[in-house]
Amino acid sequence: MPLVLYGSTISYFTGKLEAALRYKEIDYRLEPMRSQAQRGLIPQATGVFQMPAFQLEDGRWLTDSTLILQWLDQAYPAYPLLPQDPVLRFVSLLLEDYADEWLWRPAMHYRWHYAPDAARLSRHISQELLSDMPGPLWLKQFFVRRRQRRLFTAGDGVSAHTQAHVEGIYLGTLTALEAMFANRSFMLGARPSLVDIGFFGPMFRHFSQDPTAAALMQERAPHTQAWVDRMWASRGSQMQGDWVRVLPQDFAPLLREVGQAYMPYLLANAQAVAQGHKRFNVTIQGCAYQQVRTSRYRLLCLEMLQHHFAALSALQRVELDAIFAGSGISPALRAQLPARSGVDVVTHSAFSPGLAMLGL
Ligand SMILES: N[C@@H](CCC(=O)N[C@@H](CS)C(=O)NCC(=O)O)C(=O)O
Incomplete structure (x- = not known):
């Protein structure tokens, strides 16, 4: 079974x-x-x-x-994804969370904003997931497209004003990843880790397969495209080589994005939860986002990161501060949060009931 x-x-x-x-x-x-x-x-x-x-x-x-x-x-401890080294482990958890949550908006934007992408994906979703519902295909496609835009793009801060910034998140990620994969097979060295798995989420099903984003990847980031295929094909038993011992310097651009974009967003989101707002405005890297959806789940993400960070030794935290120097990550990991998600970060696990994601 x-x-x-x-x-x-x-x-x-x-x-x-x-x-x-x-x-x-x-x-x-x-x-x-x-x-x-x-x-x-x-x-x-x-x-x-x-x-x-x-x-x-x-x-x-x-x-x-x-x-x-x-x-x-x-x-299943064979072929581990999380490094044993506490410093690399924390960076892995941080970047996985970043890839999950901060690349989500550009991934949804490219899929639902551009007409060929929206047409193809709304057809796929209607045929794969709504096949047991009555109604013609075109109507299902219409409702899928409208729902996704309402929830995840136009309804989550993507507008004519923010579009270039949202697209810049994807393009900047491609530049950062391309520099890594020009030199090594996986983000932490010769075998996949949690960091690869995290970035694979958006890079696989969205950016390398949705037509508009995929054309950009093909044009600008052939090594990243090859990594997507390599990741999908990789099997633990066939891997040779190991992870790096020290985080490579080329992580700096990604860490800067975590500190300058994702952390300010997470802190503003926490503030919005505290104030009971369903939506909030936040300026990220000079770009004013309006009517962004408040997320209790993402408050929990920040609580989890703070919890993992606090559990490290003082020496390990100092090491991480040096890695994060100037990025803005360290202060956010120590910030007093104005609200709580209500979930116990110590006992929360994959077996706990999930937090509803849609604006809660
Ligand atoms: N934090 C969750 C997020 C899962 C998630 O957002 N999944 C999307 C699809 S990729 C979803 O189910 N969205 C619900 C919806 O569109 O109604 C995880 O890591 O599994």
Whole structure:
């Protein structure tokens, strides 16, 4: 009985988890999370309407790719994803979170803003996930496109004013990754790690496959495109070589983005939760975003990062401060938060009910 992964063949977080399962050589079966058949069952089991949802042989359910990966690394220790070294481990957790949450908006923007992308993806979603609903294909496509834009692009701060900044997040990521993959196979060296898996989420199902973003990757970042294929093909038992011992210098541009863009966003989001606002305005790198959706889940992300950071020794934190120097990350990791997600960061796991993601 293989494990069952409920998700979709175009989903950011499903593709991310599949890459980890394939690399760790864990047998699984992918089932489309169809609308009607599973609409009741899965959210009831996991506490949240999101994909992927993961079911073990014994019937237990897991949710949230970040927590599932942490559990998998313990339950299936062969071919680990998280480095043992506490400093590299923390950087891995930080960058995985960044790739999950901050690359989400550009990934959704490229998919739903450009007409050829929106047409292709709305057809795919309608056929794969809404096939058990009545109604003509064109109508399903219309509703899918409208919903995604309302929730994830136009309804989450992407506008004519912010579009260039949102697209710059993708283009800057390509530049940073290209510099790495011109020199080595994976982000931390000769084998994949949690950092690769994190970036693989957006880079695989969105940026390397949605037409507009994929054309940009092909043109500007051929080494990154080759890494996407390499990641998907990699199997732990066939890997030679190891991870680096010291974080390479070429991580600096990504860390600068974490400190200058993602952390200010997370802190503004925490403020919005504290004030009970459903939406908030925030200026990131000089670009004024308006009506960004408040997320209790992302407040939890910041709490988790602060929790992991606080659990390190003083010496390890000093080492990280040196790595993060000038980026703005360290102050955010020590900031007093004005609100709490309400989740216990010590006991929270992939088996806990998920936090509803849509604006909560
Ligand atoms: N933090 C979650 C996020 C999962 C997530 O946002 N999945 C998307 C699809 S890739 C989803 O289910 N969205 C719900 C929706 O569109 O209604 C994880 O890491 O698994």
